[in-house]
Amino acid sequence: MRSLLICIACIYSSGCLSQPLDFQDSENWLVLPEKKPSFVDANALDSTWIRAVDVFYVFPTLLIDYTDPRWNAEMTDIDWKQEALDKAFRFQGSAWLECGRMFAPYYRQAHLKAYDSIQGRGREALLFAYEDIRASFTEYLEKYNEGRPFVLAGHSQGCTQLMLLIKEFIDDKPLSKQLIAAYMPGIGLDSNEFHSIPFMTHANQVGGFVTWNTMNNQADNDLYPLWYKGKACINPITWDLSKSTTRSMHQGFYYTNRKCYTHVFETELIDGAVCVRNFRLPFKWAVKKYKNLHIGDVNLFWKDIALNCKGRIKVYLAAI
Numbered sequence: 001m002r003s004l005l006i007c008i009a010c011i012y013s014s015g016c017l018s019q020p021l022d023f024q025d026s027e028n029w030l031v032l033p034e035k036k037p038s039f040v041d042a043n044a045l046d047s048t049w050i051r052a053v054d055v056f057y058v059f060p061t062l063l064i065d066y067t068d069p070r071w072n073a074e075m076t077d078i079d080w081k082q083e084a085l086d087k088a089f090r091f092q093g094s095a096w097l098e099c100g101r102m103f104a105p106y107y108r109q110a111h112l113k114a115y116d117s118i119q120g121r122g123r124e125a126l127l128f129a130y131e132d133i134r135a136s137f138t139e140y141l142e143k144y145n146e147g148r149p150f151v152l153a154g155h156s157q158g159c160t161q162l163m164l165l166i167k168e169f170i171d172d173k174p175l176s177k178q179l180i181a182a183y184m185p186g187i188g189l190d191s192n193e194f195h196s197i198p199f200m201t202h203a204n205q206v207g208g209f210v211t212w213n214t215m216n217n218q219a220d221n222d223l224y225p226l227w228y229k230g231k232a233c234i235n236p237i238t239w240d241l242s243k244s245t246t247r248s249m250h251q252g253f254y255y256t257n258r259k260c261y262t263h264v265f266e267t268e269l270i271d272g273a274v275c276v277r278n279f280r281l282p283f284k285w286a287v288k289k290y291k292n293l294h295i296g297d298v299n300l301f302w303k304d305i306a307l308n309c310k311g312r313i314k315v316y317l318a319a320i
Contacts, residue, residue, distance in 0.1 A: 020076065022134035023105060024143075026113065029074070029136070030059070030084055031093065031104040033144075037085055040097060051227065053100035053180065053313055054150040056140060058133060058158035059088035060193050062185065063111040071125040072108045081106065091254055092298040094185075095305040096153050099313060101142065105136030109157055109247070126160060133161045145178075149316055151309060152182040152209075155298050159187035166209075172196045180316045182209035185297040188272070191232040199232045203239035203308060206316045210234045213273045214300060220292035228272040235269045236301040244268045247280065251319060252303020255283075260303055 021028045026035055062083050063073055073080050084106065093104055109129045114122035154162040164186055170176050171194045181200065189211045191199040198208040212235070213228040237245040245267045252260040264283055268275045276293055279286075287293065293300060 021106070021108070023136045023139035028106050029104065030081075030089060030106050031057070031102045033101040034102075036102070037089060039090065039156050039176040040094075040149040048275070052148065052317060054140075054145065054148050055096045055100040056137065056150055056152050057089070057093040057096060057100050057102065057106070058152075058154035058161050059093065059104065059109075060083050060154070060156035060158050061109060061112050062088065066113060068111060071111055071114065071121060073111075074108065075106065090258075091256075091302075092155055093153070095298055095302045096151060096309055098306060099151060099309045101144075103136075105132065106115050107132035107136065107161070109161075126157075128293065129157070130161055132165050133165055134168070137165055141175075143171075144215070147178070149178045149313075149320075151180050152184075154184060156186040156294070159184040159189070163187070163189065163193065166194060166197060170197065176207065179208075180206050181309065181312045183309070184209050184211045185236070186213060186294055187211070187233040188213060188227045193232070199234075200239075201234065201241055202316045204311060206312050206319075210236075210239065212236050212297065214293040214297050215270075215273045215275045216287055216290050216293045217277050218275055219270060219273060223292055223294070224273060231272040231276060233269065233272050235267055235274055236304055236308075237267050241269065247278070249299075250304065251307055253283070254299040254302035255286075262303070265300075273306050 023029065029035060031037065062080055063070065075081070089104060095103065096102070107129050110122065110125035114125040116122060151194060152162050152166070162182060166182065170179055176196055179197065179307070184199065189209070193199070194209070200208040200210050211231075212233045215224065234240065235242045235245060237249050247263045247266055250263050250265060252262050253264045254260050261283070264280055265276050266278045268277060287296075298305065
C-alpha cells in the first residue's frame with residue numbers, strides 16, 4: 001500500500017492533469033454551508049465551533065460494479081450523485097455535521113477497479129479524480145476559509161484523495177497550522193506518511209491524522225495482508241492504541257434504519273486493523289455476511305467520531 005500511494009504521488013508530481021470541474025458553480029458541490037441536505041436539521045447546527053471551524057469531507061468510492069466500463073464517474077450520472085448524498089454523506093459525512101461548516105465536493109471519482117491497475121490506467125483515473133478535489137479545495141481556500149481552522153475527513157478513495165491533498169497543500173506548509181485533525185480511515189497509511197502531520201495516538205491531540213481499518217471478528221485473509229497489515233491504526237473507541245474495549249465504551253453505531261445505537265460491540269486492535277467483535281443482537285446477524293467491515297469504517301463508530309472531533313476542536317480553539 002505504501003508503494004501504491006508513493007506511485008500515485010510521484011505520477012501526480014510529473015504533471016498528469018485533467019480539466020477540473022468548476023467549483024464556483026454550487027451544482028458541483030454535494031454540500032456547502034448554504035447548500036445543506038434536506039435531512040439536516042439546521043437548528044441543531046448552532047454552536048461555537050460550527051461558527052469557528054470548517055469540515056472538508058471527501059466521500060468514498062461508489063463505482064463498484066465491475067460490469068461498468070467507466071474508469072471515472074460522470075457528473076451527468078444522477079443516480080451516482082444521489083447515492084453520494086443518500087448513502088455516503090448520510091451515513092458518513094453526517095458524523096462531522098455538528099463539528100463545523102460542511103464542505104463536500106462532488107468529484108469524478110475513480111472506479112474501484114483503479115486500485116487493481118495502479119501501475120496503468122487506474123492511476124490515471126485516480127489522478128483525474130484528484131484534479132477535482134484539488135480544484136474544490138482551492139475554491140474553498142479562496143472563497144470560504146478566511147483563515148479558519150478546519151477538519152479533513154474522508155474514507156477509502158476519499159482517504160487516497162486527502163493523502164494527495166495533504167501532501168500538496170498542508171504537509172510542511174503554513175496551512176498545517178490551521179489543521180485541527182484529518183480523519184482518514186479505510187485505506188492503509190503508514191504512521192510516517194507525512195513529514196509534519198503526525199499520526200495521532202491520543203484522543204486530544206491536534207494537528208495530525210488518525211486512521212483505522214475495520215475487520216469483522218478477525219482479519220480478512222484476502223485484504224488484510226495486502227492492504228492493512230503493518231499500517232497505522234488507532235482504536236476508534238478510545239482514540240489511542242488500546243488493545244481492547246468493551247461494549248459499554250462504544251458511543252454509537254449509525255445503522256441503516258437511520259437510528260444510532262450505543263454499546264453494540266467490543267473491539268480488539270491488531271497490527272494495522274481493528275477487529276469488531278461480540279455484536280449484541282440483532283446486529284450480530286446483520287454483519288455476519290461480511291468478511292471485513294470496510295463498508296462500516298465510519299458509521300460503526302459514528303457517534304465516537306463526532307464526540308472525538310468535538311473534543312479535538314475544543315482543545316484547538318482553547319490554545320489559540
